[in-house]
Amino acid sequence: MHTTVFERSAPEPSAIDAALAPSRPAVFWTEDAPGHRFDILERDRSADLVVVGGGYAGLWTAIRAKERDPGMSVILVEAKTIGWAASGRNGGFVEASLTHGEANGERRWPEELARLDELGHQNLDAIEKAVADYRMAADFERTGTLSVAIEPHQLEWLDGPSTPDDVLLDESEVRAEVNSPTYLRGRWDKRGTALVHPGKFAAELARVATELGVEIYERSPVRSLDDEGTGVVVRTQRGVVRASRVALATNAFPSLLARNRLMTVPVYDYVLMTEPLSDAQLDSIGWRHRQGLADLANQFPYYRLSSDNRILFGGYDAIYHYGGRIRTEYEERPASFRTLASHFLTTFPQLEGLTFTHRWAGVIDTSTRFCAYFGTARKGRVAYAAGFTGLGVAATRFAAEVMLDKLAGLTTELTELRMVRERPLPFPPEPAASAGINLTRVSLDRADHNEGKRNVLLKTLDALGLGFDS
Numbered sequence: 325m326h327t328t329v330f331e332r333s334a335p336e337p338s339a340i341d342a343a344l345a346p347s348r349p350a351v352f353w354t355e356d357a358p359g360h361r362f363d364i365l366e367r368d369r370s371a372d373l374v375v376v377g378g379g380y381a382g383l384w385t386a387i388r389a390k391e392r393d394p395g396m397s398v399i400l401v402e403a404k405t406i407g408w409a410a411s412g413r414n415g416g417f418v419e420a421s422l423t424h425g426e427a428n429g430e431r432r433w434p435e436e437l438a439r440l441d442e443l444g445h446q447n448l449d450a451i452e453k454a455v456a457d458y459r460m461a462a463d464f465e466r467t468g469t470l471s472v473a474i475e476p477h478q479l480e481w482l483d484g485p486s487t488p489d490d491v492l493l494d495e496s497e498v499r500a501e502v503n504s505p506t507y508l509r510g511r512w513d514k515r516g517t518a519l520v521h522p523g524k525f526a527a528e529l530a531r532v533a534t535e536l537g538v539e540i541y542e543r544s545p546v547r548s549l550d551d552e553g554t555g556v557v558v559r560t561q562r563g564v565v566r567a568s569r570v571a572l573a574t575n576a577f578p579s580l581l582a583r584n585r586l587m588t589v590p591v592y593d594y595v596l597m598t599e600p601l602s603d604a605q606l607d608s609i610g611w612r613h614r615q616g617l618a619d620l621a622n623q624f625p626y627y628r629l630s631s632d633n634r635i636l637f638g639g640y641d642a643i644y645h646y647g648g649r650i651r652t653e654y655e656e657r658p659a660s661f662r663t664l665a666s667h668f669l670t671t672f673p674q675l676e677g678l679t680f681t682h683r684w685a686g687v688i689d690t691s692t693r694f695c696a697y698f699g700t701a702r703k704g705r706v707a708y709a710a711g712f713t714g715l716g717v718a719a720t721r722f723a724a725e726v727m728l729d730k731l732a733g734l735t736t737e738l739t740e741l742r743m744v745r746e747r748p749l750p751f752p753p754e755p756a757a758s759a760g761i762n763l764t765r766v767s768l769d770r771a772d773h774n775e776g777k778r779n780v781l782l783k784t785l786d787a788l789g790l791g792f793d794s
């Protein structure tokens with residue numbers, strides 16, 4: 325077994341303690357976003373479309389429904405508050421990829437990948453346009469991403485020609501962009517990613533939806549969907565909506581459709597946020613182009629600047645709990661926060677002394693194909709999309725289009741894509757699920773410690789088109 329740079333250049337434990345000491349368990353993004361609150365659904369209502377879930381997927385579905393047909397009545401019901409879950413807790417990387425990266429798309433839908441890539445870029449452009457048209461104050465910056473090789477065996481993974489929008493950087497060039505002693509090579513994809521303030525983005529999408537005439541209700545968990553005549557009765561804790569059509573945008577939470585319960589597993593992802601950097605601290609790392617950053621390992625941290633020059637540093641660990649449970653107490657995981665703080669100080673040793681102010685976790689809806697799946701139930705009256713596997717900030721808008729096409733009974737380019745038509749394999753029930761997921765995690769960690777070489781289990785899963793990732 326080899327060591328990784330994070331072990332070879334690990335900081336002193338006392339430096340990790342000092343960096344983490346001031347941190348509070350709180351989500352920076354939602355604390356830093358305006359907090360408009362909506363009523364509880366307490367009356368009996370009817371609507372052309374009910375959207376369940378107030379994250380990006382639900383909000384885009386409601387907005388696009390009203391943009392397509394302003395006369396349609398749309399009600400969105402959210403179990404807690406708008407954007408409280410993944411949509412308010414994520415890294416804010418708005419990525420064009422609809423397939424969780426090119427390699428995953430190439431393996432599954434090679435004949436379709438070029439078109440999926442174009443559709444993904446169009447989707448990102450449409451998000452940028454909506455942000456501008458509706459004047460969303462969401463700190464949207466089209467900075468691109470810098471992928472960095474931090475181990476010698478990763479160097480060749482960045483091979484390929486440079487283009488004006490996709491630039492290969494050697495060691496000195498990549499360190500001139502962002503000054504980390506761990507960087508050996510980099511590739512800057514300038515157009516494929518934007519960064520956004522996730523909390524403000526959710527709040528602004530809710531504002532836009534409301535202005536378009538969508539009725540939003542919070543603290544109104546949907547308990548059941550029952551067929552009635554040609555429609556569906558949506559029952560919340562205290563109210564009822566009779567709907568012609570329903571879109572389910574409930575992400576990692578238990579699906580209201582039994583058939584989808586094993587299609588995703590909830591996986592916890594952990595995040596740290598620093599205090600704002602001083603000008604001198606910022607000068608010491610460069611980062612003038614403010615790209616989103618990630619390295620190439622299987623288990624990798626992702627990091628970025630906020631508009632007030634804090635650094636968000638998240639990822640690496642992906643933790644699954646037996647039975648697919650989602651519990652607030654799982655958000656506190658000292659070992660994961662220590663790992664992140666340690667990797668942060670290895671990446672930027674010149675920032676020793678900078679402290680973290682916030683630590684949090686969020687749940688990712690992992691699917692066996694690493695990207696969303698789509699479908700309908702109840703004779704086409706209910707549509708669903710889930711399984712974004714940690715890459716849904718942009719892809720949820722695409723999913724909204726697919727769900728609306730399907731609910732309208734339309735056959736469109738999107739509904740005819742193989743990626744959209746195919747249903748992934750489910751996860752096995754417990755105890756096989758946790759045994760398989762934990763073995764896969766150990767194998768991925770081993771591969772990172774073994775020059776990226778994948779063991780028999782990973783090769784078998786690759787061959788079967790199955791996997792586990794954050």
Ligand SMILES: Cc1cc2nc3c(=O)[nH]c(=O)nc-3n(C[C@H](O)[C@H](O)[C@H](O)COP(=O)(O)OP(=O)(O)OC[C@H]3O[C@@H](n4cnc5c(N)ncnc54)[C@H](O)[C@@H]3O)c2cc1C
Pocket residue numbers: 376377378379380381382401402403404405406407408409410411412413414415416417418419544545546547573574575576577578580593594595638685686687688712713714715716717718719720
């Ligand atoms: C820590 C973290 C970092 C991430 N970083 C990135 C990133 O940088 N880039 C990226 O592309 N993706 C990232 N992701 C993934 C991304 O955040 C999600 O894919 C995306 O937000 C999914 O949006 P959503 O609307 O489907 O889900 P959510 O935001 O989870 O919303 C689902 C909503 O449905 C509600 N709900 C569930 N069941 C019911 C019910 N029965 N009744 C009513 N409401 C219900 C929930 O309360 C919730 O608000 C990250 C995720 C996490 C957790």
